[in-house]
Amino acid sequence: MSSKSGGDFRTNTDMAAKITERVQVEFGPKLWLLNPAAYNLPKTASGGDYMAFGRTLLAGVDGAGTDFDVAYFVGPGDVWKFFGLGDVDRLGSIEAWLKAQAANDPGYKAIYDDQVVRQKFIRYYGLRGSTIFSKGARRVEHRPLAEFEAPNRRRHRRVLRRATGRAW
Secondary structure, three states: OOOOOHHOOHHHHHHHHHHHHHHHHHHHOOOOOHHHHHHOOOOOOOOOHHHHHHHHHHHHHOOOOOOOOOOOOHHHHHHHHHHHOOOHHHHHHHHHHHHHHHHOOHHHHOOOOOOOHHHHHHHHHHHOHHHHHOHHHHHHHHHOOHHHHHHHHHHHHHHHHHHHHHOO
């Protein structure tokens, strides 16, 4: 997730950490999770730089993506869980969350006090804050999932070949 279009860098990194914790609990200690938000590129980095970093990381040492068994990409439900949202008035609930944060944090206060920035924040996290809406993730050459498709197909064929003795 990016800080463009109303997103906030600190909110994104806090959210990524919380999502990582939650998914780790859901799957248990046998699943190791890598949270790419824990790694920061230089301030001059753009969205494309982050996607290239992610591709390199996911591809692994052999370039085939065999170091990872699964990829978990943040969806809207993950974002809504971070904010503690229910099924009613999600945008209003994000505004209430932001107001509560602003009471104790000057960074969030600056976002809340600027009506234009506040509305962008609310719209971003309420409507677009997930990998689904990431421009970088939608680009064919930068699709994060593509890093897993080919290696998983190869693994699947290998397992089928071993199990059946037939080429797939």
